[in-house]
Amino acid sequence: MGSGGPDQVRRPSAGRVLAVASVLPALVVAGWLLAGLPLLLAGVYRPLPALALGLPVIALLCLAALRVSAGDPEGPEAEGLRAGRWQVTGVAGVALASGVFNAVLHSEQLVVRRDPATYAQYAVWLAGHGSLxxxxxxxxxxxxxxxxxxxxxxxxxxxxxxxxxxxPGPPLLFAAGQWAGGLLVTPAVLGALAVLTVAGVAARLVGARWAAPAALAFAVCQPVLYTSRTTLSEIPSLILLLGGLALLHDTLSRAVAAPGAPGRRWAEAAVAGLVFGLAVLVRVDGLRDVLPVLAFAGLLVAMRRSGRPEGVAGPPLLAGVAVGAGLGLYAAYELARPYLVYLSRSVQPLLLICAAVLALTVLGTAVAPWVARLPRPRRLARWLPTAGAALTVLVMAGLAARPLFQTVRRVPVTQEDRLTARFIEETQRANGLPLDGEHLYFEQSLRWVVWYVGVPAVLLATLAAAVLVRRLLRDGRPFPWLLPLAVIGWTTVTTLLRPEITPDHPWASRRLVPVVIPGMVLLAVWGVRWLRDRPVWRRYGARGPRWVTAAGVALLLVPPVVTSIGTAFSPxxxxxxxxxxxxxxxxxxxxxxxxxxxxxxxxxxxxxxxxxxxxxxxxxxxxxxxxxxxxxxxxxxxxxxxxxxxxxxxxxxxxxxxxxxxxxxxxxxxxxxxxxxxxxxxxxxxxxxxxxxxxx
Incomplete structure (x- = not known):
């Protein structure tokens, strides 16, 4: 990118390539869903209408979220994402290898026994008929x-x-794969895009040199391999949720760097909110996952009232989430009403929680300026950061110790409960365990995470979360971590408390894919970086931090590889x-x-x-x-x-x-x-x- 004549073509920097490439998956998925849903509701979801509407919608989203020129100072470099060529090559290599590996070893679940074949047959019908x-x-x-x-x-x-x-969200995507002649390899393509998305978030929050290790640590986890080989909803949900985090991170960074462009920030924040909200069109659980985004949007509105440049993103972010989630709920009501009835025991409390969070957000936004003027007790200011960090550690310790004091059970009261109890008993018989169909095994949910990412990753993630919580409560920094930490923490705790899935593995591991596993990986990588930067290593010169980095990356990679190797090559x-x-x-x-x-x-x-x-x-x-x-x-x-x-x-x-x-x-x-x-x-x-x- 040296200087030259006016006719010289400027090449985008490696950092810009990584920044743009890592949010494109979310924009493409969101644009296709936005175009596909009205076509499906109209009964004309066919290849030509979908392409004719989908490509312009995707282009509009990209223009709104990525409208920067090669020399624009508001580009990704200004946001601190300074990647080298080899770092970007490493990320691309991991994503490509992941996609090829899972495509070669893809499953062929077409006979309806569990959810993957249901999604596949749903997509086959949409691809052939375009209506419901x-x-x-x-x-x-x-x-x-x-x-x-x-x-x-x-x-x-x-x-x-x-x-x-x-x-209908995942079948809309899988049907496009069926049109292209590759329904069964579409999950592998989406899995590769998910690896790229995780790498982009790691580059923004931890640093570009950590993007490839984070991508690799994520890609080798057994649940990621599992969901990248078959037609399930978790990988598209991950792309939207983490893609939304990356888009909003860029928007807020640009708002600070160039506070004089409110119109552009509005468009960018609205697109980020829309991407978040469309997670509901993919999974009903997406409604729970985006709750922290509602609260964060309220915080941004309050910051706007106090003159902070980031606050300009608050109203459009809230509007985008509302539109995306609203489309998801409307689609659920029109196209999946029996499914909502089946999930009513979970959906109705979730809707009440959403209403309560929205009401508290509005109330908090209204009183925020008044609260900000109140004097802050010195003792509270001194102890609150430490208390927050301690609480973070205690929550994880409680989840780890949960099997010692709780056995989660469900007495069957519906036909579905009775079928689940019978299935659990059959699985217990095959595993050589005592028969107890009422035992749901949810108390072991943190152990599930340990199986798949390893003890070092869980410990490093807990350490990182505690340090970040302490810093955020102490002085509000690092602010870019606030929403990611809220989404990761909220979804991880709620998922581990109530996975709400038949507890056999690898089946139950899919619950960990959208947020828990990538969240653990992101925090663990940040934890390795934090340990590497401790002053104690300076006495060893440049070699000390390098050994810490190498050891930390090895600790993140070896345990999941050891767990995955037993089934990784078995389609x-x-x-x-x-x-x-x-x-x-x-x-x-x-x-x-x-x-x-x-x-x-x-x-x-x-x-x-x-x-x-x-x-x-x-x-x-x-x-x-x-x-x-x-x-x-x-x-x-x-x-x-x-x-x-x-x-x-x-x-x-x-x-x-x-x-x-x-x-x-x-x-x-x-x-x-x-x-x-x-x-x-x-x-x-x-x-x-x-x-x-x-x-x-």
């Missing part, structure tokens, strides 16, 4: 009948149609794509599939409907796992009367033999994730999926 709800196609079965069931695992029957279970549920295609090819033309057995109904109904494009229903079971034979014969007669070919589908040949010649349409033997309750998973289990049909 999913028609039940009752005419293909001779019209409505009380013995016909159209819902299955992950798909609710509502008003004569079928509604997918989850929030799961491979062969399902070919097995589904082979099954679809076996169905005769003009078929209507009638499922007569419970497990097959749960696993294959939406697969038949969405992936095969064949009408499907389940014969209602009155007792046991198989429908009564006389009812099945009556329903197949109705299908024939409608001019279609009845196909009876079940798990075993004997279950379809009464209705015709049995033909095996699926006989897959593959590997599935381990279900571990008391330790990190280190292997995979055998999985067998069979399906037989009788046509005619």
């Amino acid at each position: 709800p999913i028609p039940s196609q009752v005419a293909a079965f001779g019209g409505p009948d009380p013995s016909l069931v159209f819902e299955s695992m992950g798909f609710y029957e509502v008003g004569g149609a079928v509604v997918p279970q989850f929030m 799961v549920e491979r062969g399902e794509r070919a097995a589904v295609a082979a099954m679809c090819a076996r169905f005769p033309a003009n078929a209507s599939v009638l499922v007569v057995e419970r497990v097959t109904g749960d696993r294959l109904m939406q697969v038949v409907r969405g992936s095969c494009g064949v009408p499907v229903a389940e014969a209602r079971r009155t007792d046991g796992d198989v429908a009564p034979a006389d009812e099945v014969r009556r329903l197949t007669a109705r299908i024939r009367a409608a001019g279609r070919v009845p196909v009876v589908l079940a798990a075993d040949a004997a279950q379809v033999a009464p209705y015709g010649t049995p033909t095996q349409v699926m006989g897959l033997v593959t590997r599935q994730d381990e279900r571990s309750l008391t330790g990190p998973p280190d292997a995979t289990w055998t999985l067998r999926i069979t399906a037989w049909m009788a046509a005619g």
Whole structure:
């Protein structure tokens, strides 16, 4: 970037490249969701409309958030992000290696057994049809009948149609991957973008030289590998939440560096708030994760009233969060209402907490100038920073000691609770543990974190959090850490107290991915830097800090690698794509599939409907796992009367033999994730999926 003639092209600095590249994933995801949601609500979410609307929306977000020229003094260099070429190359290398590694070892979860296949089948339907709800196609079965069931695992029957279970954000992204011919590798691409996002936040908060170690420590964690290989919501949520932190960090830094550009700061802060709020469109839990952003926006408004330049970002940040979260809640109400009902025990208290936080934010903003004029007691000022740091350590100590004084249990009161209790008992039996289906294992949640990031990372993160809390309470510095620390602390504590997930691993580890694991990594890296900068190492010259850095990075990398190595090279549920295609090819033309057995109904109904494009229903079971034979014969007669070919589908040949010649349409033997309750998973289990049909 030396001086030259007017025709010389200035190349962006390495710091600018890293700063821009690390927020682009959040802007692209947010822009695609903003464009895709109205198209889905209108029933026209198809490739051409999505590209025609999505690309301009993404461009507008980028222009609003990244509107800097090559010589602009408000660029990332002015914010202290001074990266070298090799540091940026290291970050890019880690992100690229992560994406390639997980793409090669991606899973193929298409048969609906748990959430990944539900998301995949949701995306397959959107990619092929672009609308919701999913028609039940009752005419293909001779019209409505009380013995016909159209819902299955992950798909609710509502008003004569079928509604997918989850929030529409992730399927909107995965459907784009399906259009591009790579549904099953889309999670790996998103995982690589998440690594890049984490590196960008580390560069801003810790320093550019720490971006690559943070990216690597994050990328090798087993839960990150797990969620980067299959269709789940946690990685897109991480991109939005941490991308929002990076965008807002840049906005506040520019506001301090150039307080004379309020219009630009408004646009940047609004985009950051929108990115935060859209996390609700991806996961309902996103509403909890963005609560600290509401309070922080109120603080910025109060700072604006006192003349602080950062305060200009307060109102647009609050507005952006409200718009993004509002879109998410509206989409949930319109497209996932049964899911909200299912989660009502968690969602209703969360909405009340959100209302309380918003009310307190408004009240605090109103009284902040008056409170600021009050004299501050010297004793309180002296002890508050130390008390805050001590409380941080005590909270972590309490979570660590929790198994000694608490066993989290849930007495089943709903059908879902009873199914969960039965599943836990089956998993306990496989693990050789005493049978107790009411035991949820939530008291061990901090141990889960230790399994995946290691004891050194947890200790370093706790040390860093305590030091940062003490500094913030003492003199308000480092201010850029205030919101990240609030988001990490709030979400980590609430997640570990109530993970609200079936506690087998690696399944339960997904709860740690959006904030807990990246938060631990960011704090631990900052802790290593803090230890390296202690004056005690100066007596060893330049070699002392270097050894501390090398030892600290090794402590962050070795434990997660040791945990991950047992499953890192073991893809799961491979062969399902070919097995589904082979099954679809076996169905005769003009078929209507009638499922007569419970497990097959749960696993294959939406697969038949969405992936095969064949009408499907389940014969209602009155007792046991198989429908009564006389009812099945009556329903197949109705299908024939409608001019279609009845196909009876079940798990075993004997279950379809009464209705015709049995033909095996699926006989897959593959590997599935381990279900571990008391330790990190280190292997995979055998999985067998069979399906037989009788046509005619």
